[in-house]
Amino acid sequence: MDVRGVRRVFRSAGEAEVVAVDGVDLAIAPGEFVAMLGPSGCGKSTLLRMIAGLDRADAGAIRIDRGEERSAIAYVFQDAHLLPWRSVQDNAALPLELLGRDAGERREAARRAIEQVGLGDAADRFPAQLSGGMRMRVSLARALVTEPRLLLLDEPFAALDEITRQQLDDQLRALWRATGMTVLFVTHSIAEAAFLAERAVVLTRRPARVVLEHRIDLPSERDAALRGDPRFAHETRVLYEALARGNGGAA
Numbered sequence: 001m002d003v004r005g006v007r008r009v010f011r012s013a014g015e016a017e018v019v020a021v022d023g024v025d026l027a028i029a030p031g032e033f034v035a036m037l038g039p040s041g042c043g044k045s046t047l048l049r050m051i052a053g054l055d056r057a058d059a060g061a062i063r064i065d066r067g068e069e070r071s072a073i074a075y076v077f078q079d080a081h082l083l084p085w086r087s088v089q090d091n092a093a094l095p096l097e098l099l100g101r102d103a104g105e106r107r108e109a110a111r112r113a114i115e116q117v118g119l120g121d122a123a124d125r126f127p128a129q130l131s132g133g134m135r136m137r138v139s140l141a142r143a144l145v146t147e148p149r150l151l152l153l154d155e156p157f158a159a160l161d162e163i164t165r166q167q168l169d170d171q172l173r174a175l176w177r178a179t180g181m182t183v184l185f186v187t188h189s190i191a192e193a194a195f196l197a198e199r200a201v202v203l204t205r206r207p208a209r210v211v212l213e214h215r216i217d218l219p220s221e222r223d224a225a226l227r228g229d230p231r232f233a234h235e236t237r238v239l240y241e242a243l244a245r246g247n248g249g250a251a
């Protein structure tokens with residue numbers, strides 16, 4: 001994916017216009033795992049929505065790689081957005097229903113996706129019977145059910161407790177390694193970005209510009225112990241300093 005000079009301006013009647021994104025350049029190779037960090041309101045969701053084709057840029061260009069076109073993109077929002085009257089299984093199968101796949105294929109693919117996120121035992125439950133972490137897993141399963149080549153996640157685990165979040169981070173990284181899909185993950189958490197990604201992109205406050213592109217120099221096998229490693233502390237420090245710079249302050 002290649003994002004060049006992208007700009008997005010919001011205009012509302014009677015209000016000053018808001019330049020949400022301005023002059024952002026970002027290249028992501030197929031199969032990469034990139035984390036995007038930036039202050040609240042800097043334009044991260046706006047950028048992600050444009051990449052997903054849910055919104056249009058006012059200027060600049062977004063080129064999506066072959067194989068990562070619209071139908072191969074999945075998007076995970078901060079809220080799970082499940083349909084309360086549908087079981088876990090039927091929530092996960094929804095994208096396939098919208099694509100008109102037959103019932104047998106839907107059932108099998110939804111099963112697989114639910115297993116992938118560790119919810120095999122809860123397939124027949126309903127959203128009201130799930131914890132917040134389980135709901136996010138269903139949301140992730142629903143994104144995986146179409147076997148996307150490009151997965152876009154917008155602060156998906158932000159509302160979860162730290163332990164649950166780390167479990168989901170572990171699982172997402174394992175899924176990425178198993179599938180080879182491209183992942184762009186927006187987060188406010190420096191530690192989460194360092195743990196998950198191969199590369200981190202740090203944005204300034206609004207309008208978002210790239211202040212740092214940084215390769216995370218950590219082993220590809222990552223587990224809980226890594227979070228206490230001095231190399232991990234070093235990576236988070238680098239990201240923290242860039243965030244502080246982009247926010248107009250000193251670290």
Ligand SMILES: Nc1ncnc2c1ncn2[C@@H]1O[C@H](COP(=O)(O)OP(=O)(O)OP(=O)(O)O)[C@@H](O)[C@H]1O
Binds near residue numbers: 011012041043206
């Ligand atoms: N549809 C819209 N209409 C008007 N303004 C908008 C719209 N969407 C976003 N904005 C404005 O654009 C700016 C960037 O918003 P965006 O949601 O992209 O930020 P963000 O980086 O995702 O923030 P957060 O980290 O809090 O989720 C904000 O000032 C926001 O108010």
Ligand SMILES: [Mg+2]
Binds near residue numbers: 044045046154
């Ligand atoms: Mg946002």
